[in-house]
Amino acid sequence: MSETPDARTALTDSPFLRACRREPVPHTPVWFMRQAGRSLPEYRKLREGTTMLDSCMRPDLVTEITLQPVRRHKVDAAIFFSDIVVPLKAIGVDLDIKPGVGPVVERPFRSREDLARLRPLEPDDVKYVTEAIGMLTTELGDTPLIGFAGAPFTLASYLVEGGPSRNHEHTKALMYGDPQLWADLLDRLADLTGAFLRVQIEAGASAVQLFDSWAGALAPADYRETVLPASKKVLETVAPYGVPRIHFGVGTGELLGLMGEAGADVVGADWRVPLDEAARRIGPGRAVQGNLDPAVLFAPREAVETQTRKVLDAAQDLPGHIFNLGHGVLPDTDAEALTRLVAYVHEQTAR
């Protein structure tokens, strides 16, 4: 299907990819971070008895879980079902994803010797990713598939803290205490992330998103000096493929200008900054993605529509808006509220 010239044109011309390129669209495209999994009962059923990491390594499960929200919600793009720590696991880092917790690293990274535990990623390390994406692009036809990876800072936080962290204190202690080791660690992670995104694009992903979920914990000067170069390197690594590159973080209001400088085609914003102001901070030539507060979906339908309308109004003069939440779908979100939201955005923006 996706191999025929017509199917390829339909994919290239899909509202999501057109919006990434800041071209006119028939309606504002919608997808949700964390749309695969979490709130869907059919996901929970499928995952029963299989751990998160094992699920990520099973192309049949990955394909089905990735397709579930596309079928149910009619979103304009699929996001590959995986996790930001999968490439770390693939190169032999001893980690697990604990239910209700998140990624946990057995022996946290704290010293120069630990760098040796980060060898380069080869495509053969993640054959299951290539296989799943091959199956998915056939099934998806003209619906784009978004590949993704964790940005160097966010990955470093899990490695150095050993798990989810509110304050990132060990990570920052390393950043301030041993700037050279910190730079070497982020550079190594930039290579890993770049290699993981390359695998996904070569297998057929139509776009990629770099998740720097925890970058908002940084002051702009520290971000510029010690984190931006690594994220920029990742984005440059995949630039030659010509697929749109999305860059996203949470609490990044003060960092949006620097994230624009890092070179992505699309910058995602959380709900704390209205999109017109976010676009101004990001700078010219980039599309924007966002930014309904995921908690809004717990409010009654009319309130969801009012808040959605505000997002659409703030974005109405921007060439290139991809509607999304300001962060991932919360686990207890009513799946039907998401389906209604997609229909509402499509209807409100039909041109």
Ligand code: 1CP
């Ligand atoms: O639907 C999709 O978006 C695809 C699947 C996906 C994605 C894009 C998963 C599945 N994880 C991710 C990315 C990811 N993983 C991010 C970046 C996005 C974000 O900020 O939400 C981050 C920070 C992680 C790390 C992670 N993995 C966490 C967060 C922990 C913390 O620090 O607060 C958690 C809970 C996981 C496990 C995980 N990943 C994905 C799922 C469905 C789950 C839950 C699995 C389980 O409960 O066993």
